[in-house]
Amino acid sequence: MNRPLKQIHLAAHFPGVNNTTVWSDPAAGSHIEFASFTHFARTAERAKFDFLFLAEGLRLREQGGRIHDLDVVGRPDTFTVLAALAAVTEHLGLTGTISSTFNEPYEVARQFASLDHLSGGRAAWNVVTSWDAFTGENFRRGGFLPRDERYARAREFLATAHELFDSWDGGEILADQDSGVFLRDAGAGAFAHRGPHFDISGHFNVPRSPQGRPVIFQAGDSEEGREFAAADADAVFSRFASLEAGRAFYADVKGRLARYGRTPDELKILPAATFVLGDTDAEARELAREVRLKQVSGATAIAYLEHVWNRDLSGYDPDGPLPEVDPDPGENTIALGRASVRQFRDPFAVAKEWRELAAARNLSIRELVIETTGRQSFIGSPATVADSIDHLVQEDAADGFILVPHLTPGGLDAFADTVVPLLQERGVFRREYTGRTLRDHLGLRDAPGPAAPGALTASGRTAAHR
Template sequence: MTQRQARLVAHFPGVNSTTVWSDPDSGSQIDFASFAHFARTAERGLFDYVFLAEGLRLREHGGQIHDLDVAGRPATLAILAAMASVTQHIGVVGTLSSTFNEPYELARQLATIDTLSGGRVGWNVVTSPDAFHGANFRRGGFLPYEDRYTRAEEFVALSKRLWDSWETGAVLADRGSGRFIDEQLVHPVVHSGPQFDVRATGSLPRSPQGYPVIVQAGDSPAGRDFAAANAEIIFSRHADFAAGQQFYRDVKGRLPAAGRTEDSLLILPAATFVIGDTDADAAEASRAVGFAQTTPQTAVAWVEAIWGRELPGLDPDGPLPATEPGAGEQRLGQVSTRVEDRVARAAQLRARAAAEGLTVRQLVAAETASHTFVGSPETIAAEIDRHVQGRASDGFVLVPHLTPGGLDPFVDRVVPLLQERGVFRERYETDPETGAPVTLRRTLGLPQPPRPADDTTKREAAA
């Protein structure tokens, strides 16, 4: 039986809860040298693509900027273009909101980078329904939560129409004539829908891969339906084997209703990792990394989010508060505002802290900073292979805890073992005729998106 091939993606850790800022080996989160090192390491490891998150606003807690965001959050599109310029094969994928962007502008920007990179761009489509982020755009909570996927679906469909608005023959081969564009082969896109009213024409011909690979991360029923209809990759949170198998079956089971096949969608959960010479060494290192990932400020903010109020004087190295939670709402994290839910959660945390003798910071680290893969290189390679062969995932989006060198140990120690197992590539595919790098979609083994029937096709059919 043919072994399934593992897909690997590198998530630039940057500004998130996995980053250990205090480590002596930690570098800048925003200098281009960090992005360049990370992208080149991922390409050296033959990864499919580098993945970037997007922060439209610095996170706050109690009206203050959270300590995870003090390094800054640069704009994704600029970084994608820069990383593509220092690599040849690897894809570059960015998270960009369908709530606080407009289809023509974003489609044009993505098409530009996709064309310049030779077809190596992907778009992680996210929705942003809340007033906190909306305040940056003078929109507040203008979009009801239940409408966010309606807008996203219309956004993606309209973007594809813009990317498809140039026919294949729109760029003429006879450049000596001085006339490059046949205006009859470039079509305006006229769209009127509940979210957008647009009359426009795409400003570029199709890129070598058609258009950017569409990635999506929604997990709700609406998000899963959106993914089955639109996404080519799902950035999943189900890294546990059993939960991953269930999610895999559920989402891929929705594809036939959307007229799609199983190989048209990849499911790639996020995964953290700690590597040791032995499994015992890695387990000890994992505890130390998890504690370092949980700063005293983060621990206090996490508890305050559950308690629904500020807790002045809370000692991160002391016990949980004796008072009961309230109904307030904190900015950091998604916590239910129902008092009974908060009280029940507080009781669970108190029970665990008492049973294991944990301080506030130790408890928060235990609750939030566990790692997906912990062990020797052999153990981690075997676990990744088990998930892929068992259809719990098609691979993983790996999130190291150090910037920019945290991916290097995985590339040096785990990738060769996956190659020995025959489940990971030993070189990038290149065009058999020219030897040039291929597109991201081809690297991922995804089908080329079909072109809609254009006027040329219709004229040929009529003839």
């Protein structure tokens, strides 16, 4: 018996801390003006996407002692942007990346509970463990925790935040226009947590929000990250967008859920994916080649190679061969604050692999970087891209995709206008929003515990007085 078609989940990533944007294109707009965020969010909502996702850069990246030229200077604070977007959208989920390393549970729980109220139940939290002392220098906790301790702190951080969210389970806010607002159960919001990382007690002053808790996202691909996702996340970002690698990751992470008393539908797996559209597949392939050449300039290629070699390679020709000198195995001091550095834990093995590939295909440095950092997940006509996305989801390589356009803010427009209608015609993507909250959009059950009858609405009136 054939199983029913899976419904595809789609989301949009507003770039800001990566190398995706083609800045040289005349259509490339601001990454810091609110008009760009508004256009992007409204396009995603028009296309009936599940949510918009914002990454967070806690420190400007550096390379060779200078600010990295592809970073975004002046990027607004995540919570500020998401709260503002809540006022100009009605259905779109609002997902922000907030670190568990350099924040405290009370303040983060209060911010997300507030965002969930302001948006009517559309908040989501991408929990990350900031990884380097360079970023930590911006905070009182100037060092950084070892990997095991980072995840231990993150698990306790999230558990503590859940205790705060759930502290209102028995509380009810009552209100009338004459006597004001008062709390029937004075014990609601009271909390006390004692643990190795947090020792706090008090009264949580934000009532239980429409979702009860925000949707929890997690992005780690390590063993610890996968286990953390299986235990605590509602959705996990994945870097595996191909069929074989995607199915392996999908089966591995979902296979871990049972030991936490969870079922496979309680965790959504959403790879990041780029795309290039054309009227024909051939046109799209040519456009994709042009995009990659613009994304990886000669200077960008050398900078990327320095992440592996951990040496100053500015004297090398990007159109020439790879350096004959071996990588420096010491602590990385060339690229600071760069997440990609973490991918190269064995630089000698990476250098050997790249040299073999370059020799076999006669690739220059720039050509090699383009080859090994390929970004376009979907290339083709709208029909081809729709078919590829649907195939990967139906074959359990993903539950959907987080789209990362190479132009901001208009890079999502063509996908919304051409690919989404084809997915709707197939019956695998919604034509209209049918739920109120982000949990509804993602097909997730409500967070444990009842929502308080007095959950505040955007107008400031309680649910009992709507």
